[in-house]
Amino acid sequence: xxxxxxxxxxxxxxxxxxxxxxxxxxxxxxxxxxxxxxxxxxxxxxxxxxxxxxxxxxxxxxxxxxxxxxxxxxxxxxxxxxxxxxxxxxxxxxxxxxxxxxxxxxxxxxxxxxxxxxxxxxxxxxxxxxxxxxxxxxxxxxxxxxxxxxxxx
Numbered sequence: 001x002x003x004x005x006x007x008x009x010x011x012x013x014x015x016x017x018x019x020x021x022x023x024x025x026x027x028x029x030x031x032x033x034x035x036x037x038x039x040x041x042x043x044x045x046x047x048x049x050x051x052x053x054x055x056x057x058x059x060x061x062x063x064x065x066x067x068x069x070x071x072x073x074x075x076x077x078x079x080x081x082x083x084x085x086x087x088x089x090x091x092x093x094x095x096x097x098x099x100x101x102x103x104x105x106x107x108x109x110x111x112x113x114x115x116x117x118x119x120x121x122x123x124x125x126x127x128x129x130x131x132x133x134x135x136x137x138x139x140x141x142x143x144x145x146x147x148x149x150x151x152x153x
Contacts, residue, residue: 028148029070029110035144036066036112037080043116043136044082053130059090060124063117064133067098069105074098093117114140 043064046052055061065081067074079098081091094117105111116125116132125132 025110026070029068031147032110032112032144033066033068033078033080034147035140036068036114038143039114039133039136039140040065040080040082042139043131043133044084046131046135048130051131051135053124053128053132055087057090058084058087059093060087060116060118060121060132062087062090063094063097063121064115065091065094065098065117066112066114067095067102069102069111069113071108072105074102090118093119112140 044061048054053060062084067080068078070078079095081094083091094115097117098113098115101113101115114133114137121132124130125134
């Protein structure tokens, strides 16, 4: 019989497993955030003739964005509310609203918050029957899966 002696400890093994798991979670979180960014771009690009809404101040369009909450915090690189030529007030309201929602996140797992931060977004979508973010949010799942498949290949 051959006697083998490991040159690592149980603690080393557990650390390697934990590090590998954290790396996988980080990769998945990054793909989730990228899917959110693509959904934001789709929502913002939708014109009135495509079922979207028109622009007066651009605040509603500017308030559409996403943040990734990871380990109970939002890193600056995980905030996606790209500036427009107009609508900076809406952009700031969107970021504030997303941060407010992030405070409600009670889990350590990655959470994507995709929102339209203007107080009247629900009115425009519900009562006016324009697509603000619902149509794009329905595409998040397929966008996310496509990104995961890209990483596999």
